[in-house]
Amino acid sequence: MVIYDSPHWVFFALGGILLIAELLGTGGYALWSGMAAIIVGLIAWILPLSWPVLWILFAIFTLISAYLWWAWLKKRDNNKSSKVEINQPQQELIGIRTIVTEAITNGSGRVKIKDGTWSAKCNQDLEVGHPVEVVAVEGIILKVKALNK
Structure with a gap:
């Protein structure tokens, strides 16, 4: 051959x-x-x-x-999420909708994400159970905005 x-x-x-x-x-x-x-x-x-x-x-x-x-x-x-940066996995939290678990008073409180809670800041006072959306992450503190119930 x-x-x-x-x-x-x-x-x-x-x-x-x-x-x-x-x-x-x-x-x-x-x-x-x-x-x-x-x-x-x-x-x-x-x-x-x-x-x-x-x-x-x-x-x-x-x-x-x-x-x-x-x-x-x-x-x-x-x-892939353009929000995620190297060594900043918490940036993935931006955009998540959740609820307030500890009332936000004087700009500070806590919100629930998955099986834990995070410190949160907001421009307005919100009661427990109010829906919010994560708009920014500053270190380990989430900045949230209130959503309509």
Whole structure:
């Protein structure tokens, strides 16, 4: 068997090498090129295409898969909360709606979030059970605004 008569094995081998290289930590780039090579190998196995056509298909599939991967990563990053900063996980609390558990008088009180309570500040006095929304976090104190009952 001459290699020129069975180009699918070349692309299967190229795909395997690229996938092994991905295991060494290329950050995804070799993964998509390896998958493109395997797809071209499958196409070459089914259809008798010339070498130039197969290499063009490999280039096209590599570019398409790399673009789709990039678009997916970008979408995933945009879906993550932009409020969360490194070492400030409490920023995730902004926007949460909750209730007052200790009346807010003279601007200070407590609110319930999940299974705990947090110190809270508000511009107005609020009684226990009043709904509020977290609008900011200053250290371990939440700034809240009153919501309509």
